[in-house]
Amino acid sequence: MKELRLRKQALGNRNLVGSHVELARKNQGMKQKELLAQLQVNGIDMNASGLSKLEGQIRYVTDYELVALSNILNVSVDWLLGKED
Template identity: 75%
Template sequence: MRLRGQPLGTKNLIGARVENARRNQGMKQKELLAQLQVRGVDLNASGLSKLEGQIRYVTDTELLALSQILGVSVMWLLTGEERPQQHNS
């Protein structure tokens, strides 16, 4: 397993969680890319690496597809939490 050579960027909130969920499932980047292609998301290996490294923005269609493929909620990808926080007015 290759370790990340650079610190995480700040262009998205989900990259580290995508990488974590993918690795926990024993899924390689190549497998995730193939499943994204099936869902109509055209992303190459460099783009996925940048997404996971949080040095690339994420589109809404990519967010939804990643959520479905990895079997996690969009909320978890965005916040690390399953339920939205309730705001007291």
């Protein structure tokens, strides 16, 4: 299996969910491309740069994106927000 690349930039402060999105995605062995495809199927139009910035906490997350990410990654919105372990 290919090794996933490590983040080069420090995390930003524009959202709380980015690090959890990245963690859930990687725990499922999902690539960013696969998550982007699932987001599009769920009506969320995002490009690779946008997802990278979201995961790096440099981009704000909309409520629609938050719900879609929760459903796709099979985690709760509260977990994405850091309210649950």
